[in-house]
Amino acid sequence: MRKLGISIYPHYGTEIELVNYMEKASFYGFTRMFTCLMSATDEQDTQQLQTLLKKANELEFEVIADVSPSVFEEKNLSYKDLSYFKELGLSGLRLDLGFSGLEESVMSFNDYGLSIELNMSQGTKYLENILSYQPNKQKIIGCHNFYPRRYTGLSREHFLKCSAQYKENGIRTAAMISSKDAAFGPWPVQEGLPTLEEHRFLSIDVQAKDFFQTNLIDDLIIGNAFASEEELKSLSLLNRYLLELKVDFKEQTSQMEKEIALENPHFNRGDVSAYVIRSTQSRVLYQQHDFPAHDTDTIARGSVTIDNSGYERYKGELHIALSPMENSGNTNIVATVDKEEQFLLDQIHPWQKFKLIEK
Numbered sequence: 001m002r003k004l005g006i007s008i009y010p011h012y013g014t015e016i017e018l019v020n021y022m023e024k025a026s027f028y029g030f031t032r033m034f035t036c037l038m039s040a041t042d043e044q045d046t047q048q049l050q051t052l053l054k055k056a057n058e059l060e061f062e063v064i065a066d067v068s069p070s071v072f073e074e075k076n077l078s079y080k081d082l083s084y085f086k087e088l089g090l091s092g093l094r095l096d097l098g099f100s101g102l103e104e105s106v107m108s109f110n111d112y113g114l115s116i117e118l119n120m121s122q123g124t125k126y127l128e129n130i131l132s133y134q135p136n137k138q139k140i141i142g143c144h145n146f147y148p149r150r151y152t153g154l155s156r157e158h159f160l161k162c163s164a165q166y167k168e169n170g171i172r173t174a175a176m177i178s179s180k181d182a183a184f185g186p187w188p189v190q191e192g193l194p195t196l197e198e199h200r201f202l203s204i205d206v207q208a209k210d211f212f213q214t215n216l217i218d219d220l221i222i223g224n225a226f227a228s229e230e231e232l233k234s235l236s237l238l239n240r241y242l243l244e245l246k247v248d249f250k251e252q253t254s255q256m257e258k259e260i261a262l263e264n265p266h267f268n269r270g271d272v273s274a275y276v277i278r279s280t281q282s283r284v285l286y287q288q289h290d291f292p293a294h295d296t297d298t299i300a301r302g303s304v305t306i307d308n309s310g311y312e313r314y315k316g317e318l319h320i321a322l323s324p325m326e327n328s329g330n331t332n333i334v335a336t337v338d339k340e341e342q343f344l345l346d347q348i349h350p351w352q353k354f355k356l357i358e359k
Contacts, residue, residue, distance in 0.1 A: 002212065002240040003062075005032025005174075005221035006232075007193075010048040012184035012225065019055055021226050026059040028236035032174075034143075034221050036066040036186040038096065046088075053089030064117050064143075065090050066186070068097040079103045086112035094143055095119060098126060105133035108140055120173065121145040121154060121195070123162050127169060142166045146176035146193040146223035148185055153197030163216035174219040177207040179231055182224035193223030205234045206340050213243055213347050239355070245320075245344065246359040247304055247335040252294040257306050257334045260286065260318055261356045270350045276305075276319040277348055283307070286316035295333040299325040302342040304335040304356065320345060 006025045008018050022033070033056055035049065056063050065085070071077075077084055085093055092115030098104060108116050116135075118127060120142040130140065144162070147153040154162075159175075166173050178194040180203070185193050192200045199207040204227070211217040222231075238244075249258060266279035291308040299305060303321040307314040310330030320337060322345055327333075337345065338359055348354060 003032050003219040004030045004235055005034060005062075005219060006030055006227065007034040007185070007221060007223055007225055008052060008056075009036065009184055009186055009225060010052060015048065015051065017226070018052055022052070022056055022059055022061070024229060025232055026061070028232045030232070030236075031060065031062060032219055032221055033061040033063045034066070034094070034223070035063065037071050038066055038068055038186070050088055057089055062091045062115075063089065064092040064094050064115065066094045066096045068095065069099060070097075079107050082107065082110045082112055082114055085114060091115060092117055092139075092141070096145075098130075101126075101129040102133050104130045104140075105135035108135035108137075110139075113139070115139050115141050117174075118142045118171075119145060120162050120166055120175075121158075123158060127165055127171070131169065137170070141172040141174070143174040143219075143221070144176060144195040146178070146185070146195055147197070148187055148189040148191060148193055150191040150200065151197065153194050153200060156196065156198065159196055160214065160216065163214065167216050172218050173216060174221055175211050175217045176223035177204055177211070177220050179204055179222050179224050179227035181228040181231060182222070182226055184226070185224045190224070195223075203234075203340060204231045205238055206344075208235055208238055208240075209243060209341070209344060210347075212238075212240055213344060243344065243348070243352070243354045244357050245341055245354060246338040247356050248338065248359050249335045250295050250333060253332075253334040254292075256286070256289060257291075257332065258358075260306060260316065261304060261335060262358060264318075265353065266318065266355065267351055267353045268348050272350045273322075275323050275325060276321055277345065277354075279318040279320075283314055283317040289316065291315045291332065293329065293332060296327050296329045296331060297333065299327050299331065299333060300336075302337040302339065302345065303333050304337060305331045306334050308332045322346070 094117040175195040178192040269278045293308045
């Protein structure tokens with residue numbers, strides 16, 4: 001099951017604000033939580049974190065904290081004994097900077113059932129090295145970094161390469177998405193906290209759709225705090241397994257055309273076109289109906305079209321345009337895919353199912 005998560009940073013916000021945020025996220029079905037031990041600089045931070053983690057455990061959050069070898073050194077801890085982290089209230093450790101591979105494998109057999117989460121963004125043979133030491137693979141998971149400074153987030157190419165490494169080895173994966181309303185993270189710089197640079201200024205639900213569409217990411221965590229209730233709600237309502245594209249309808253679009261767009265199942269034909277995504281079943285289901293011509297102007301990228309009665313064989317067939325095209329007059333433009341989501345059209349695969357929803 002794909003999960004959603006939030007992040008908390010005890011040095012930002014009062015205890016009441018942080019608890020309220022956790023309760024609100026729990027209400028909307030969030031079950032993961034990220035925090036950072038590297039930015040907990042004093043004992044007061046640690047004590048407050050422990051109080052918050054007690055509440056998080058009551059709400060049944062899976063809580064994973066960012067650590068590095070320096071945290072072990074500062075607290076005089078051994079990788080062979082993770083009791084400190086269990087007593088703190090954690091479900092696992094995220095190794096922002098790892099060890100040699102042997103240590104991670106030993107940690108995966110800890111007596112407390114703690115997950116060992118690896119930094120997925122490095123692009124090295126780090127995972128393969130750990131696996132060569134025969135860890136408890138059931139306790140090895142992965143999560144990408146987030147990037148507070150603008151222009152420092154991952155490229156799509158690097159993200160896909162790194163993520164594929166983990167999925168090919170059967171490792172559960174996670175990535176960070178960024179709230180437009182949140183203002184806090186583990187470090188002073190705040191220009192959003194996405195994994196993927198091109199996500200930095202996108203709506204949070206669009207970021208989520210993109211990650212789930214890759215089929216490389218299992219869980220999504222909002223990297224910054226505090227996300228708005230509207231953002232939490234939008235993510236809770238998101239279909240995590242079927243791509244849903246928001247569309248704006250034309251004024252002249254008929255109720256039957258809206259029915260075809262919104263109430264019928266769609267999939268992209270296997271013999272794919274470079275120009276359109278073709279959903280062809282509606283031309284069979286509605287072959288006895290008449291489709292008067294309307295809105296037959298030039299077709300733009302992102303246009304949702306239904307062939308009218310001028311195309312006798314194809315009338316009722318729904319397309320989504322991938323490129324601008326001339327219109328013979330036999331195709332009605334019935335809607336437009338939301339501009340912010342149009343980049344997702346290039347990622348729809350042959351035979352992939354999808355849904356259209358009214359914006």
